Amino acid sequence: MSFDASYNEKELNAVGTRPVRPDGVDKVTGRARYGADYNMPGQLVARVLRSPHAHARILRIDTSQAEALKGVKAVVTAADLPDLTDGDASLFAILDNCMARTKALYDGHAVAAVAAIDVHVARKALKLIEVDYEVLPHVVDVDLAMAPDAPVLDETIITKGVTPAPDAPSNVFAHSEFGHGDVAAGFAKADEIVERTFKTEQTHQGYIEPHACVASCNSDGSAEMWVCTQGPFVYRQVCADLLGLEVSKLKVTSSEIGGGFGGKTHVWAEPVALALSRKAGRPVKLVMSRNEVFRASGPTSATSIDVKIGATKDGTITAAEATLRYTSGPYPDTWAETGAMTAFACYDLENVKTVGIEVLVNRPKVAAYRAPSAPMAAFAVESAIDSLAHKIGIDAVDFRIKNAAREGTRSSYGPVYGPIGIGPTLEAAKAHAHMSAPLGKNQGRGMACGFWFNFGGQTCTDLNISADGTVTLSVGTVDVGGSRASLSMIAAEELGIAYEDVKAGVADTASLGYNDMTDGSRGTFSSSMATISAARNAIAVMKQRAALMWDIPVEDIEWKDGQAHAVGASHDNLAPLSVKDIAAKAGNTGGPIAGHSELVADGAGVSFGTHICDVEVDPETGATRVIRYTVIQDAGKAVHPAYVEGQYQGGAAQGIGWALNEEYIYGEDGRLQNAGFLDYRIPVCSDLPMIDTQILEIPNPNHPYGVRGVGETSIVPPLAAVANAVSDAVGVRMTHVPISPPRILAALKAQR
Amino acid sequence: MRYERPETLEDAVGLLSATPERSHILAGGTDLLVRMKNDDFDADLVVDIKRIAGMGEIARTDAGFVIGAAVPCAKLAEDAALVAAWPGVVEAANLIGSTQIQSRCTMTGNLCNAGPAADSVPALVAVDARVKIVGPEGNRIIPARDVPVGPGQTSLAPGEIVAAIVLPEPAPQTGSAYLRFIPRTEMDIAVVGTAVVLTRDADGTVASARVALGAVGPRVIVPDDAAQMLVGTTLDDDTLARFEAACSDAATPIDDKRGTVAFRKEVAGVLARRAAKIAYDRAGETQ
Incomplete structure (x- = not known):
């Protein structure tokens, strides 16, 4: 059935309210089942042996003693994960990252794994595995990795995207370039x-x-996996590809998720758990420790970025240029390219050029993190914009307003914008009381803008109407931010029934068609589109059933306020039929009533936000406190405003942590020094003020209700907003994130 | 691994003496339980001392405040006499971890864990606390300062247990204070810790002073020269500036994940100065 997704302004009843989330009770009472809360009969415990070296050739692995230990049921190495990737370089990188094949490429890289009857035996077995390494020179810093004398991680890499092609291998995988106009002019x-x-x-x-995860491979070639993931269908595909399983014979069920932020869009140890289960013939549970999570999963790029921006005295930007060097870990990737696309996306520029440079280093494989690559680019650009505003003596907000992109602007990365929210968020910031509040001693204020693309993608949803008229909604996008609530609201809105009569759940891969994962701020955007479509399909069915019940033509039936109405003079005396009425008779009118939807949710509207930040800095210690913070962002249409605000606050909190304290610290030996929450400092509650939010609603023309994704943009501006505030407070431009107390004191000292 | 919960110190010493290697003492467990989760942790014996009489008590004797080895830090803050006598010790102990951790963790554990960044240790050293040690060769009392000998290393012999920490009764007009630097607001570990204890004369001048610096060396540093600068003064600005510089000079930190040498030296001086002022003001409020 064709589905018209275009925006249609109308009054909404359920959408825009703030009901209690359906998963809340389970979560606060401890009943919600997360990745480690699932068990199977006969289950084994897995532990992974990891490289202590940042860069080393694996000369020999001897697992015989571990295999001989009583209680050990399987030991796997790369030999148990044969290369089935058939020349697909990105799939090979995933395979090699799951289990090192010829070289360990970072501290924490998996080299072997065991499955045993309990954790004590598994630990003992790890110590019995002998690995001979030839330790190689390593490099972890982005700039040092580009130096001519840097140790080269992969001798086959010749930089792509430069002419003429270099004749020697290096750690630079690729250059990418975006922009238009003539920056020199x-x-x-x-x-x-x-x-x-x-x-x-x-x-x-x-x-x-x-x-x-808990993985279970059966002898008949079928397998199942319970796992904490943002995308069960993607995990199924990748694991099936890596292990040579038939996709439909691997059933993946996603658990509740205790945070993902992009890090659970990539597989890490799941293929290893499957390989162990296949070899042992028993289910295997694999839970990573915090140390393993830090050393061997999901970090962002580290970056080094040159920015150059010029303007006339009246505040018009005449040219903007940036070179962005991003680490990708030890494998080629495209993180700098994304940074290069987003860097100047907030502005309407006549002449703009960005170059992204992908750099390999001996650090974990970089993973997506909430608007991946955009926060670093925004930090550099928005800091430079701030400096330039000061230099030409124009207010920093007015300067941005003057140069903001608008409908019809050709973006720095190519496309021409439709209706967008950057201008309105800036105007709202200018008018916000925060902007004119007085500042005290040692305090400073900064602001910054941010952009994110957003994504739509493949989506599939089932809506089943039960005999009592209540509704079960099965979606394929994992609920990371309250989407079961927002999608229930959407179903209730379309059907005209109560929110409480809809129960939304996340389906496993055997129960629903393929869905892209919950990334790109797509969960509510795309699944709401599919839910609207499924609900409209169910309404069409219910109209047919009502026609049968009344014995009138279906053309004479109209759906309004959750009821079938017979229209036309001849049917005046027919009382409307509710969903409950129709559902009760379903067995006699053609069987179960359902609405299905399979679609590609195109047209995810781009998203913009503007943040304002006040800090107080102790000039004697460099201690920085964020004392006030405001997020202003365009949501298109806020389906559940409380969860939209939660997304705004969560992104800001993560961005503040990144700005002030969070960082991977490597020793001279290339080993990670702070693989735990004690020394990898995310903010605690008392570190943050109540983060104020303001939701703007500039409808997305490509969604029936005008919805845009809201999850990611909020992490883009904070690095720059905090940096601009600290720079204002201390009177020195801070150019290195995190702006930790030692960096602040060092900058103050250098100025004295 | 064996878990034992003896009811006397003699039994505990006997158990530990019989298993001198790979044995651990459990009180609050806030360090030990975390270590036990590591893949490389191995132990043959864990001796829980919480059931031993007196371990969970604070007693006021002629020697001063005798704080049992299993007294959780939160309990220190509930003892009004102790808070009045040594606020610097109580505030240091209650900066450790979170509220939940403070209700389990102990000062003795903090001392015997021998971490250079331990919060309560500089405070104990500044008040010149003693520890009661029982062991297979008998009992002894030594300064708290002499328990840690280096990161993770103590002077305790195999089989020995610290049974209590003893804080002396403060002289009249004595004040104490502890300040630390952390990048966050709580649930963190000291990048620099500074403890100051000083006693005023009737005329308001400082009669005696003792300073201890934590997290800026492998052991707590006691810069007596710096402390002496305060004696005979009322903490005028010049004195405090010289004191600050002397404390910075006395610090011998390393560059690590928590801070740089330059940062730690500078902040050691700043916090020592601030702690001295607090201790001085507190000394003026006591009788």
Whole structure:
């Protein structure tokens, strides 16, 4: 059935309210089942042996003693995960990252794994595995990795995207370039130019729940896996590809999820758990420790970014240029390319050029983290914009308003924008009381803007109407931020029934068609589109059933306020039929009533936000406190405003942590020094003020209710907003994130 | 691994003496339980001392405040006499971890864990606390300062247990204070910790002072030269500036994941100065 997804302004009843979430009781009473809360009969415990070296050739692995230990049921190495990737480089990188094949490429890289009857035996077995390493020189810093004398991680890599192609291998996988106009001519017209280099350190998503799964391979070639993931269908595909399973014979069920933020869109140890189960012939539970989570899963890129922006005295930007160097871990990837696309996306620029440079280093394979790659680019650009505003003596908000992108602007990464929210968020910031509140001693204020693309993708939803008229909604996007509530609201809105009569759940891969994962802020955007479509399909069925019940033509039936109405003079005396009435008779009118939807949710509207931050800095210690913080962002249409606010606050909190304290710290030996929450400092509650939010609603023309994704944009501006605030408070431009107390004191000292 | 819960110190010493290697004492367990989760942790014996009489008590004797080895830090804050006598010790002990951790963790554990960044240790050293040790060769009393000998290393012999920490009765007009630097607001570990104890004369000048610096060396540093600068003064600005510089100079930190040498030296001086002022003010409030 064709589905028209275009925006149609109408009064909404359920959408825009703030009901209690359906998963809340289970979560607060401890009944919700997360990755580690599932068990199977005969289940074994897995532990993974990891490289202590940042870069080493694996000369020999002897597992015989471990295999001989009583209680050990399987030991696997790369030999048990044969290469089935058939030349697919990105799939090979996933395979090699799950289990090192010829070289350990970072501290924490898996080299072997055991499955045993309990954790004590498994630990003992790890110590009995002998690995001979040839330790190789390593490099972890983005700039040092590009130096001519840097140890090269992969001798087959010749930089792509440069002409002529280099003749020697290096750690630079690729260059990518975006922009339009003539930047040299633009800079020639500028009255003032700011040119500066910025650095950001590597951060982790910091989800509280570690990666966990239970894998079970059967002798008939079927398998199942319970796992904490943002995308069961994607995990199923990747695991099936890596293990040579038939996709439909692997059933993946997603657990409740204790945070993902992009880090659970990639597989880590799940293929290893399946390989262990296949070899042992028993189910295997694998739960990563916090140390393993930090050392071997999901960090962002570390970056080094050059920015140059020029403007005339009246505040018009004449040219903007950036070179963005991003680490990708030890495998090729495209994180710098994404940074290069987003860097100047907030602005309407005549001349703009960005170059992204992908750099391999001996650190864990980089994973998506909430608007991946955008926060670092925004930090550099928004810091430079701030400096330039000061230099030409124009208010920082007015400067941004003057140059903001608008409908019809050709974006720096190519496409021409439709209706967008950057201008309105800036105007709202200018008018916000926060902007004019007085500041005290040692306090400073900063603001910054941010952009994210958002994504739609493949989506599939089933809506089943029960005999009592209540509704079961099965969605294929994992609920990471309250989407079961928002999707229930959407179903209630379309059907015209009460929110409480809809029960939404996340389906396993055997129960629903393929869905892309919950990433790109797509969960509510895409699944709500599919839910609207499924509900409309169910309404069409119910109209047919009502026609049968009344014995009138279906054309004479109209659906309104959750009821079938017979329209036309001849049917005036027919009382409307509710969903309950129709459902009760379903057995006699053609069987179960359902609405299904399979679609590609195109047209995810781009998203913009503006943040304002006040800090107080102790000039004697560099201690920084965020004392006030405001997020203003366009939601298109806020389905459940409380959860939209939660997304705004959560992104800001993570961004503040990144700005002030979070970083991967490596020793001279290339080993991670702070693989735990004690020394990898995410903010605690008392570190943050109540984060104020303001939701703007500029409808997305490509969604029936105008919805845009809201999950990611909120982490884009904070690095720059905090940096601009600290720079304002201490009077020195801070160019290295995190802006930790030692960096602040060092900057103050350098100025004295 | 064996878990034992003896009811006397003699039994505990006997158990530990019989298993001198790979044995651990459990009180609050806030360090030990975390270590036990590591893949490389091995132990043959854990001796829980919480059932031993007196371990969970604070007693006021002629020697001063005798704090049993299993007294959780939160309990220190509930003892009004102790808070009045040594606020610097109580505030240091109650900066450790979270509220939940404070209701389990002990000062003796903090001392015997021998972490250079332990919060309560500089405070104990500044008040010149003693510890009561029982062991297979008999009992002894030594300064708290002499328990940790290096990161993770103590002077305790195999089979020995710290049974109690003893804080002396403060002299009249004595004040104490502890300040630490952490990048967050709580649930963190000291990048620098500074404890100051000082006693005023009737005219308001400082009669005696003792300073201890934590997290800026492998052991707590006691910069007596710096402390002496305060004696005979009322903490005028010049004195405090010289004191601050002397404390910075006395610090011998390393560059690590928690801070740089330059940062730690500078902040050691800043916090020592601030702690001295608090201790001085507190000394003026006591009788």
